[in-house]
Amino acid sequence: MLFLGLTGSIATGKSTVSSILASAPYNLPVIDADKIARQVVEPGTYGYRQILTNFAASTPDLLVPPTSENGGENGLQGRGRALNRPALGRRVFGEGGEADRKTLNGIVHPAVRREMYKQMLWAYLRGHWAVILDVPLLFESGWEPLCGTILVVAVKDPAVQMKRLRARDEHLTQEDAENRVKAQWDVRDKADRCLSRGKGKGTVVWNDGGKEDLRRQVDQVMLEAKASSPQWWAYLLLLLPPIAALSGAVNYLQGWWMKKEWERRKTQEKAKL
Ligand SMILES: CC(C)(COP(=O)(O)OP(=O)(O)OC[C@H]1O[C@@H](n2cnc3c(N)ncnc32)[C@H](O)[C@@H]1O)[C@@H](O)C(=O)NCCC(=O)NCCS
Numbered sequence: 001m002l003f004l005g006l007t008g009s010i011a012t013g014k015s016t017v018s019s020i021l022a023s024a025p026y027n028l029p030v031i032d033a034d035k036i037a038r039q040v041v042e043p044g045t046y047g048y049r050q051i052l053t054n055f056a057a058s059t060p061d062l063l064v065p066p067t068s069e070n071g072g073e074n075g076l077q078g079r080g081r082a083l084n085r086p087a088l089g090r091r092v093f094g095e096g097g098e099a100d101r102k103t104l105n106g107i108v109h110p111a112v113r114r115e116m117y118k119q120m121l122w123a124y125l126r127g128h129w130a131v132i133l134d135v136p137l138l139f140e141s142g143w144e145p146l147c148g149t150i151l152v153v154a155v156k157d158p159a160v161q162m163k164r165l166r167a168r169d170e171h172l173t174q175e176d177a178e179n180r181v182k183a184q185w186d187v188r189d190k191a192d193r194c195l196s197r198g199k200g201k202g203t204v205v206w207n208d209g210g211k212e213d214l215r216r217q218v219d220q221v222m223l224e225a226k227a228s229s230p231q232w233w234a235y236l237l238l239l240l241p242p243i244a245a246l247s248g249a250v251n252y253l254q255g256w257w258m259k260k261e262w263e264r265r266k267t268q269e270k271a272k273l
């Protein structure tokens with residue numbers, strides 16, 4: 001089974017690609033890190049309580065205002081009011097800076113990781129030929145070695161990214177939007193890093209054009225991916241778990257090596273400057 005990592009930067013088109021892959025003719029399972037990141041901080045969860053402990057005192061608007069629809073002061077079923085995500089976003093991408101973002105990541109990422117492993121196991125047990133790992137911070141948070149292949153959805157023109165982000169998330173000011181873009185690696189660097197993995201291991205789709213153009217590129221990528229990881233291979237791995245474990249380990253080592261090689265090259269380039 002192929003773990004296909006899907007990444008990019010904010011608003012470059014990951015969700016658009018994942019919805020293509022989740023629907024016919026692909027019908028692939030998508031493990032969506034953003035979606036899981038929301039679930040693990042719902043009222044009543046450990047993540048929610050940790051966020052309150054760390055941010056409530058210094059963020060007066062951390063929770064949504066109470067209304068009769070959202071259960072009032074104590075939220076639905078008394079579990080507490082939901083997080084006010086735009087306010088927390090302003091805090092960790094804006095005034096609170098990197099330190100606050102690290103604190104939030106430290107709360108959310110381990111829980112996301114655990115849930116993703118569960119979903120990956122479930123996808124393996126269902127015999128899918130591939131599963132999509134839709135992870136915005138795939139390179140930044142060390143998911144790269146797990147992926148058999150990586151697809152970066154990128155744009156060449158930063159103005160296109162900004163325009164789409166502002167159009168989709170109307171509540172963001174220009175400054176908020178810029179802060180969110182800056183909180184991740186530049187998407188063109190992610191594209192370079194992905195391509196450095198070599199043919200069959202890393203591909204980039206450029207999404208400056210229309211959605212039809214994006215779809216055509218995705219179809220081409222999937223044609224190649226399917227040829228290198230056929231359905232019979234997924235069934236074989238399901239029948240022979242030791243082979244699955246061995247293949248996973250080899251794949252992980254290859255990914256780890258590619259990551260190290262990239263880091264070594266970057267260090268060398270920096271030293272030359
Ligand atoms: C700060 C929060 C509450 C803002 O919520 P909001 O609903 O406004 O944004 P949403 O979660 O839909 O994220 C939108 C995009 O922002 C980017 N983003 C989110 N978190 C981060 C982060 N910690 N660092 C850099 N970029 C991020 C991603 O590209 C993501 O697709 C939320 O983003 C969050 O909890 N982030 C921490 C968890 C995380 O890292 N999620 C990313 C996947 S693991």
Ligand SMILES: Nc1ncnc2c1ncn2[C@@H]1O[C@H](COP(=O)(O)OP(=O)(O)OP(=O)(O)O)[C@@H](O)[C@H]1O
Nearest residue numbers: 009010011012013014015016164168209210211214
């Ligand atoms: N080729 C395109 N042409 C026009 N609009 C597009 C194109 N691709 C994506 N969009 C739009 O741009 C916005 C951002 O796309 P999308 O939500 O897929 O990005 P994303 O990378 O998943 O963002 P995030 O990191 O925030 O989850 C959406 O409103 C989407 O409909």
